[in-house]
Amino acid sequence: MARAYGGPEVLSVIDAPVPDPGPGEVRIAVRAAGVNPIDHKLYSGAFGTDPAKVPMRLGSEAAGVVTAVGAAATGPAGPVAVGDEVIAYPAAGAYAAELVVPASSVLPKPAALSWEQAGGLMVVGVTAVHVLEAVGLGKDEVVLIHGAAGGVGLLAVQLAVARGATVLGTASPAKHDLLRDLGAIPIAYGPGLADRVREAAPEGVHAAADLVGTDEAVDVSLELVADRSRIASIAAFARGAGAGIKLLGGGPGADPGTEVRAAARPQLTEAAEAGRLRILVAGTYPLRDAADAHRQSLTGHTTGKIVLVP
Structure with missing residues (x-):
């Protein structure tokens, strides 16, 4: 308490x-x-x-x-x-x-x-589902996930891969092997991030999920994703509204996604029981x-x- x-x-x-x-x-x-x-x-x-x-x-x-x-x-x-x-x-x-x-x-x-x-x-799982639904991620699309080795990020990577998407995940180099094991293409954050993403996905990025709330995550997402409605953040509440991206979760002005998150619960337990989620x-x-x-x-x-x- x-x-x-x-x-x-x-x-x-x-x-x-x-x-x-x-x-x-x-x-x-x-x-x-x-x-x-x-x-x-x-x-x-x-x-x-x-x-x-x-x-x-x-x-x-x-x-x-x-x-x-x-x-x-x-x-x-x-x-x-x-x-x-x-x-x-x-x-x-x-x-x-x-x-x-x-x-x-x-x-x-x-x-x-x-x-x-x-x-x-559950919290990380339903949040990950909400983010992917909010950006409308589909099969054969490319998604950039900022903070891919965090709690929400690890679930978002796995769920996005399961949808048939190509996942680019930012993380420190020490966590890159884990992201590869989960099916993502790891990318180090820091100066030059946008160029490293372009090199990894020369045909472009369809959607972005900001799970960390840094200026870098917001700036790179805005630079690389043409449609701002396909950028979502669970953390950048101060900048997100002015930038025209989707804000999700419990922060000020954010979409709580109550129905999406409730519907995700049995999907997550089923996937975990079947061994499809780590x-x-x-x-x-x-x-x-x-x-x-x-x-x-x-x-x-x-x-x-x-x-x-x-």
């Missing part, structure tokens, strides 16, 4: 009673909860500092075991029962040992995934060390997801 607005030092763990689930709700014993950039932004003041919103519970995705169900507890895959291993998203306050969520948020956990992988799948976990932390998890996340150099384990 964030006691106030500020940095990771404002985070602490508290003891609080967990209610019984009401009609259409389930209670979950959390085994893992994903850490996402939006969590820090909420208590950092990036989206405002309304004093009425603190203290605030954090987290929006979790994986765990159902321990109680309310009446008519039916999720997207059918009735939910005690003992079911599930993924919950959206799940407000997911940084917890126990959690009550609407049954509509609950899907079966793919047996192929560890708890940590399952707890970190979910990389960059690190795990005990729930009591959530502040340290956020400090690692804020470095911006993780490969995959950071996960809290109660």
Whole structure:
């Protein structure tokens, strides 16, 4: 929980009673909860500092075991029962040992995934799907993905390759082998990026996904993609609106993509169960060390997801 607005030092763990689930709700014993950039932004003041919103519970995705169900507890895959291993998203306050969520948020956990992988799948997965849908990426097209080795980027690369697209992914050289393994053409960011992209894709780039929010990502996307409606960003909120590109997610003026993201959930669990998605976990932390998890996340150099384990 964030006691106030500020940095990771404002985070602490508290003891609080967990209610019984009401009609259409389930209670979950959390085994893992994903850490996402939006969590820090909420208590950092990036989206405002309304004093009425603190203290605030954090987290929006979790994986765990159902321990109680309310009446008519039916999720997207059918009735939910005690003992079911599930993924919950959206799940407000997911940084917890126990959690009550609407049954509509609950899907079966793919047996192929560890708890940590399952707890970190949904936010990055639905965001990646939303980005690719927003830019209208199709088969045999070329897409430039900025931040391809981050949490969202790794899923976006795999999903774009599965669509039959050619994927150019920016990352530091240390992560290029991983991107090649996932089917992308890795490109180092930094000065000369636009020229390196042109060399890799001499016939041009159809769409771009900015997952980092840097000026470089925005500038290069605008330079290389003729149709600005085929550029989307989940981070460049300050520049994006003026540049005429699509802003996605929870930032100011962004399209939350609620329906697209909800529809993506069963697609992601199915793909993960079938082994078509690799979910990389960059690190795990005990729930009591959530502040340290956020400090690692804020470095911006993780490969995959950071996960809290109660």
